Amino acid sequence: MPTDTLPNPEKSPERSSGELIRFEQVTKRFGENTVLDHLDFSVDAGKHVTLIGPSGSGKTTILRLLMTLLKPDEGTITVDGKKLFPASEKERREARKQIGMVFQQFNLFPNMSVLRNITEAPVTVLGMSKDEAVERAKGLLDMVGLADKCDARPSQLSGGQQQRVAIARALAMRPKVLLLDEVTSALDPELVAGVLDLLRDIARTTDITMLCVTHEMNFARDISDQVLMFDAGRVIETGPPEQIFNEPENDRTREFLSAIL
Numbered sequence: 001m002p003t004d005t006l007p008n009p010e011k012s013p014e015r016s017s018g019e020l021i022r023f024e025q026v027t028k029r030f031g032e033n034t035v036l037d038h039l040d041f042s043v044d045a046g047k048h049v050t051l052i053g054p055s056g057s058g059k060t061t062i063l064r065l066l067m068t069l070l071k072p073d074e075g076t077i078t079v080d081g082k083k084l085f086p087a088s089e090k091e092r093r094e095a096r097k098q099i100g101m102v103f104q105q106f107n108l109f110p111n112m113s114v115l116r117n118i119t120e121a122p123v124t125v126l127g128m129s130k131d132e133a134v135e136r137a138k139g140l141l142d143m144v145g146l147a148d149k150c151d152a153r154p155s156q157l158s159g160g161q162q163q164r165v166a167i168a169r170a171l172a173m174r175p176k177v178l179l180l181d182e183v184t185s186a187l188d189p190e191l192v193a194g195v196l197d198l199l200r201d202i203a204r205t206t207d208i209t210m211l212c213v214t215h216e217m218n219f220a221r222d223i224s225d226q227v228l229m230f231d232a233g234r235v236i237e238t239g240p241p242e243q244i245f246n247e248p249e250n251d252r253t254r255e256f257l258s259a260i261l
């Protein structure tokens with residue numbers, strides 16, 4: 001894997017410690033439905049954290065808040081010491097630059113080439129020169145095994161290939177945090193392992209912080225430093241994967257895991 005294209009090629013000690021994400025007393029409601037209920041949690045820089053829990057427990061809402069696709073009703077969210085909520089538009093834009101997301105449905109721009117999908121945001125949002133953006137995009141495509149697909153349109157690629165492009169696109173912004181929202185659940189079963197292996201590689205070789213919602217429990221066990229178990233908008237149990245998966249303490253965690261494992 002060519003390290004010069006990775007967001008944080010060296011695992012630097014100062015980046016591997018300290019808090020990067022903090023939710024304090026965050027509440028999110030949709031009408032009468034309180035989806036997150038005075039939620040507190042934090043994630044340290046360089047850590048890989050997996051959110052598990054039943055459907056509807058608020059996991060995706062957390063990622064969408066971090067992407068500023070939603071606003072909380074109450075509480076504060078900070079990223080790398082920068083205010084995301086409450087914050088001015090300018091502060092929010094700055095904080096938001098630290099975060100990249102890969103979605104379940106890839107969400108590539110259908111009318112742009114693969115290369116342009118990756119260069120667009122670095123040029124328009126970060127003000128990177130086009131030459132540099134293209135060079136970096138090619139390096140990232142090489143890393144995800146798609147160096148020969150620069151000129152293809154997303155529709156000409158398999159789901160697994162599209163998801164690799166989406167991962168490259170997120171990394172092109174050099175985010176400190178990568179959010180992964182059930183990134184393999186829309187893929188044909190035979191394409192899942194390749195995408196998970198790529199993410200394992202990224203987790204192992206970079207110091208990027210990952211926040212991951214997944215039903216792939218083996219993957220969660222492999223890459224996670226910490227697992228957060230959600231139920232009804234609250235963290236009901238947290239710990240390292242071996243503890244949560246092997247010796248869960250909470251009845252709801254046990255119930256949830258026995259239903260899916």
Ligand code: ADP
Nearest residue numbers: 030033035053054055056057058059060061062
């Ligand atoms: P999870 O990712 O754990 O499955 P979500 O965060 O997607 O849960 O959803 C939590 C709850 O919020 C669900 O009850 C869902 O129906 C509701 N919800 C999510 N997004 C919206 C929305 N845009 N409008 C109304 N309700 C929503």
